Amino acid sequence: MKIILNPTPSEWKKALDRPVHKMKDIKKIIKPIMAKVKRQGDKALKKFALEYDHVEIKKLLVTREEIQEAKDHLDAELKAAIHVAKENIEKFHLAQESPTLEVEVMEGVTCMRKSIPIQKVGLYIPGGTAPLFSTVLMLGIPANLAGCEEIVLCTPPNKEGKIHPAILYTADLIGIDKIVKAGGAQAVAAMTYGTESVPKVDKIFGPGNQYVTAAKQLATNLGVAIDMPAGPSEVLVYADDTAIPEFVASDLLSQAEHGADSQVVLVASTEKVAKKVLKSVDEQLEKLPRKEMARKALSHSVAIVMSNETKALELINYYAPEHLIIAVANEEEVVNGIVNAGSVFIGNFTPEAAGDYASGTNHTLPTNGYARNYSGVSLDSFVKKITYQKITAKGLQQLGPTVEIMAKNELLEAHKQAVSIRLAYIKNHH
Structure with a gap:
């Protein structure tokens, strides 16, 4: 140094x-990979496993037997450590829950905001030079606490076509049972488009190398959200x-x-x-x-x-x-x-x-200067917030004239009319 x-x-x-590395060069490599997965689904994933992971994969989805085997073979000391980490991460992320917000902004006009889980999420767990079972906790726990309906986990297989037992044990511990033997850009493509084995998701989470990062950025052009650009x-x-x-x-x-x-x-x-x-x-x-x-x-x-x-x-x-x-x-x-x-x-x-x-705290964090405008993963990352409003007849009488004036000045007559027609009705019926 x-x-x-x-x-x-x-x-x-x-x-x-x-x-x-030059993002442009990386995207040139990624685009054909994404396209092939879109066209060929599972077949492409198996092909890339052979090409990049040097292993022949018969079944992309991890079986119950493989999970059971991991549970039997994992060192008791490591299991205990994973449990302590799980408890701390759960405690901190559970405390991030925000209650439903309800405010009467003026008499008869109530606004609300509520957190709703993102329905389908994909978790990418790097497995290259080091199998990051800790990332399973960091992404799986908030996904679970948020109440996401479907959670799929993708991680690259080793040379024997297996997933590291600590990754399987941790995923099982937090109730994730859809585990796919796929890594790299091809895994991101699978979660973006969906294949026979991998469901199409609404948002993709997880760190990875520059190929994974580039694939995640391409996924955002295809209607899938990502946690953050992380290199x-x-x-x-x-x-x-x-x-x-x-x-x-x-x-x-x-x-x-x-x-x-x-x-x-x-x-x-x-x-x-x-x-x-x-x-x-x-x-x-x-x-x-x-x-x-x-x-x-x-x-x-x-x-x-x-x-x-x-x-x-x-x-x-x-x-x-x-x-x-x-x-x-x-x-x-x-x-x-x-x-x-x-x-x-x-x-x-x-x-x-x-x-x-x-x-x-969560370890999935913004890199490459993105901490200027992104936060790390939290419970909020797995929910979206929907707003609601309810207005009574009396409330509309109070608020309506304000809306009419604003709509009229924006030359949006139908907007004004939607209020005026109701105010006239209230006048005649009350």
Whole structure:
């Protein structure tokens, strides 16, 4: 990681450039995949499994036997850990429920708003270099709590044509029984168009590589909603001399091991802090099983020294990190100054890994600067809010003239008439 000292705002863009592939090139690869799935359905999914996952899939849907086998073979210690995480995530997401809103805005005029679950949702669970069973909890739990009618889960199979037992166990634990052995853009296509085995859904959730992200963005042109545009994962750690360098280094590395295209950023109050952290990064890196992948991620990552705290905050908000760790003395003030971040981790004893797995917040978060205008997944992501209104005769007598005047001035005579005809009726019948 290179160190940059006090860059000016005009230098921020170059210093913080994310390692993103050309979306245009990726979409060129994705479009024919999507088209083939649309035309050939399950047959195309099996073909792509052979081509990309190097495995022959007989049945796309996971059977009850496979789920039972996963439950029997999964380590008891891991099962217990999954249960603790499930409980915390459920508690936090259940608390996000918003009651039906009802307001009488003027006498006889009542407006209401109510949350209704999105009927059919598709969950994409990455299974490439690491099977992310934690994402099953993060997406499945709020989908369940929201009351979504149909939940389908797609995840790539391994070389034996199997799904990782922890993914199956977790899905079963939260009551998801439609699990499809399909990954990549082809899985997104299946959920977008529907195939013989995969239902067409209303909204697609879940992180993935840049092919999955591009396919999700194409799906939005086809009438399917997505949770957010999410690309490779990233973390920014803001540290001063109260931060423990080994902790900061471990957080940077826990992000870097996600994949070669992950990005990690250190913002340090002094060059001394930055050097201490980077020294610890080098020492800890050598001990990691995924060190080559982490090393690649570190090669396009950066340490920036910002000796002015106000400027440091401006830089952080400019970058809009997916994960933001605050390890500085006056944390409260700094936290209050953050307006762009997916999820914030406060203090020396709050590693990003806690939120990734089990503290209760969601780990499906906006990357690539989208934290400026998107939130992470929450219970709200799985519902839509419908508004209602009811007006009594007396209410219309009060409100009607206002509507008539407005409609008349917009030259929409039929709108005005819809009110006038009722007011005349009320006058004659009351």
